[in-house]
Amino acid sequence: MASSIHDLARHLNISIGTVSRALNGRADVNADTRRRVLDAAKELNYSPNQSGRSLRQGATRSIAFMLQPHPGDQQYGEPFFIPFLIGLQAKLAEHDLDLMVVMGEPGQYQQERLRRVVETRRADAVVLANTRREDDRIDYLSKAGFPFATLGRSRSGGDTYPSLDIDFERAGDEAVERLVARGHRRIAAIRPSLDLNFGYLFLDGYRKALKRHGIEVDPDLIADGFINETGGYQVTPQVMRSKDPPTAIIFNNDAMALGGCKALAEMGIRPGHDMAVIVIVDTPLCRYFSPTLTAFRPALEAMGRRLAEMLLASLPAFAGPEGTRIIREVWPLELIARESD
Amino acid sequence: MASSIHDLARHLNISIGTVSRALNGRADVNADTRRRVLDAAKELNYSPNQSGRSLRQGATRSIAFMLQPHPGDQQYGEPFFIPFLIGLQAKLAEHDLDLMVVMGEPGQYQQERLRRVVETRRADAVVLANTRREDDRIDYLSKAGFPFATLGRSRSGGDTYPSLDIDFERAGDEAVERLVARGHRRIAAIRPSLDLNFGYLFLDGYRKALKRHGIEVDPDLIADGFINETGGYQVTPQVMRSKDPPTAIIFNNDAMALGGCKALAEMGIRPGHDMAVIVIVDTPLCRYFSPTLTAFRPALEAMGRRLAEMLLASLPAFAGPEGTRIIREVWPLELIARESD
DNA sequence: CGTTTTTCCGTAAACGTTTACGAGAACACA
DNA sequence: TGTGTTCTCGTAAACGTTTACGGAAAAACG
Numbered sequence: 001m002a003s004s005i006h007d008l009a010r011h012l013n014i015s016i017g018t019v020s021r022a023l024n025g026r027a028d029v030n031a032d033t034r035r036r037v038l039d040a041a042k043e044l045n046y047s048p049n050q051s052g053r054s055l056r057q058g059a060t061r062s063i064a065f066m067l068q069p070h071p072g073d074q075q076y077g078e079p080f081f082i083p084f085l086i087g088l089q090a091k092l093a094e095h096d097l098d099l100m101v102v103m104g105e106p107g108q109y110q111q112e113r114l115r116r117v118v119e120t121r122r123a124d125a126v127v128l129a130n131t132r133r134e135d136d137r138i139d140y141l142s143k144a145g146f147p148f149a150t151l152g153r154s155r156s157g158g159d160t161y162p163s164l165d166i167d168f169e170r171a172g173d174e175a176v177e178r179l180v181a182r183g184h185r186r187i188a189a190i191r192p193s194l195d196l197n198f199g200y201l202f203l204d205g206y207r208k209a210l211k212r213h214g215i216e217v218d219p220d221l222i223a224d225g226f227i228n229e230t231g232g233y234q235v236t237p238q239v240m241r242s243k244d245p246p247t248a249i250i251f252n253n254d255a256m257a258l259g260g261c262k263a264l265a266e267m268g269i270r271p272g273h274d275m276a277v278i279v280i281v282d283t284p285l286c287r288y289f290s291p292t293l294t295a296f297r298p299a300l301e302a303m304g305r306r307l308a309e310m311l312l313a314s315l316p317a318f319a320g321p322e323g324t325r326i327i328r329e330v331w332p333l334e335l336i337a338r339e340s341d
Numbered sequence: 342m343a344s345s346i347h348d349l350a351r352h353l354n355i356s357i358g359t360v361s362r363a364l365n366g367r368a369d370v371n372a373d374t375r376r377r378v379l380d381a382a383k384e385l386n387y388s389p390n391q392s393g394r395s396l397r398q399g400a401t402r403s404i405a406f407m408l409q410p411h412p413g414d415q416q417y418g419e420p421f422f423i424p425f426l427i428g429l430q431a432k433l434a435e436h437d438l439d440l441m442v443v444m445g446e447p448g449q450y451q452q453e454r455l456r457r458v459v460e461t462r463r464a465d466a467v468v469l470a471n472t473r474r475e476d477d478r479i480d481y482l483s484k485a486g487f488p489f490a491t492l493g494r495s496r497s498g499g500d501t502y503p504s505l506d507i508d509f510e511r512a513g514d515e516a517v518e519r520l521v522a523r524g525h526r527r528i529a530a531i532r533p534s535l536d537l538n539f540g541y542l543f544l545d546g547y548r549k550a551l552k553r554h555g556i557e558v559d560p561d562l563i564a565d566g567f568i569n570e571t572g573g574y575q576v577t578p579q580v581m582r583s584k585d586p587p588t589a590i591i592f593n594n595d596a597m598a599l600g601g602c603k604a605l606a607e608m609g610i611r612p613g614h615d616m617a618v619i620v621i622v623d624t625p626l627c628r629y630f631s632p633t634l635t636a637f638r639p640a641l642e643a644m645g646r647r648l649a650e651m652l653l654a655s656l657p658a659f660a661g662p663e664g665t666r667i668i669r670e671v672w673p674l675e676l677i678a679r680e681s682d
Numbered sequence: 683c684g685t686t687t688t689t690c691c692g693t694a695a696a697c698g699t700t701t702a703c704g705a706g707a708a709c710a711c712a
Numbered sequence: 713t714g715t716g717t718t719c720t721c722g723t724a725a726a727c728g729t730t731t732a733c734g735g736a737a738a739a740a741c742g
Contacts, residue, residue, distance in 0.1 A: 048728080103431070
């Protein structure tokens, strides 16, 4: 069924070496011979077997994308990652690279799946998502000398790998800026309690902007919750119990915002009327919720394409003449003004 | 860096054949030798190179999942496929199989990507999504003798491959049943205009239930639109212009329902008050929209796991002693009653 | 025409596995 | 002791490529 390079060579009465060179565009093959080989390849419907190539060249031409569920949950933060994945895959496809999706199992030792990919050499590089502040996957890959890039910054591993992140600090800053401009002084911040770096970055921006406006940072208005709807629902009443309650809340996650709005509704507080709400990192849900939620939106698909480029630029096999470059970028978000603030 | 089976054999002073047999659990190796091999493998951190295995065994141990964008659009129907993908990947991982995600490019010849995977033998089998009524990908794979399974039924290819689908016919029937029970007689049906099989199945169930209740099927109440929000927005006014307008609408797609509700709102018609709305195939958006949308929900993650099992059962290399079985299943949906009807 | 260079191609090794085959050693049995 | 059986392991081929090397033929050059 599957024709091999031997079949092709036999059919043309030439050696497999020449066939291979012809197909791979090498210079030392006669123009006429090359044409005959290419024609015959089309006729016999020949494509080189990837396993054979991989073995010989020591490269699989596939990139693994690893998603890690949040501990204690089976959520991966999907609505966020899908557009990113689409962009990533599109750019990789341009380079004839395949994308393998690896998901850590909820509640299992996370590195298991990653190790398997790395040790059995199933992929040439890895893209990590859900980056933690301290991320043992990064430590492992660094130590193993395995190429990788991350979506999100981490403290682990130094500046030795490409990374692409959203400017959460600036988003936190701008959110405060916008609310202050609309007259708010009591602004709460609700973020995930996990060791996710963006929660810290967001809060840095939030604090910075408050200070710039001479507003005291009130610890009672800052709360951490689990990064899903339930988390937002549970933690929002906490900031409302402050002796001087907020008039605005910035949520660092869409799901938490939805849960938070539910909690507010139960307290008789209407987001968009009695309470300004801003979400950092927009997802489709923000657009359809009632009231529609003002949110900061990243260009996720473009980011997927960009991170693929950055990863490729760091791989010796793909890097251009200027050699291997480690690039790190932080992208701004776009404010989508809606009804909730 | 990467240790090979040769390193391991040299280290133990035995042949690579014995090492391989020991690692693969073959019977003809001394128990003591096997222990020494396994220990040394752990010590030297050895894992077999997948490219080598693939080449020798003629199997890559990876399955490709192909998503196809709707023509003229760059949408893949993501919110629907993600839970499915999670289940699929989880079950495949249990069998040490990798998942490769292949996305057709919008506006490009769709089979291109698929051919590449098949011809270069990058995967052992394919799972198709977005199945069309007549699907040339199915024709291609059948003709090529390449193993595959589909999410969704198709007319192409006969009963020669495993498939798993939602019972759209029954959902259409039940939706009508529910609306009739609530007193509705003028019930509209809005479905995608593309050659997607579920649109036809849904309509069959819709018609069947109407007839059972002696309600005439009014062509003015049936409309096709593009399968996204804009499509729903554009086509909904069409059924409202009927001389005897509907009091209920069943949408065959979540995005179309959202667009439809927007159109209704602009006409001063409030879903859930002046108009009953039911959606077939629930997504998270239905839960957060206002009003929340009554919808039929499939068990997508379980379906992903199930289709993986069905595919594996059809593969000679994985099929049990009873041989290769082709299984086709149609799963029911669960009605999630909310505010909109 | 002799020499050097270039063009083109075949040979064979290598990538890391798995596995069919066969052989030596140990054992059982008469 | 001789014969047959069972365990255990080494040898070597094979999977389908790519590529270093060398050599024959052709072209270029003096």
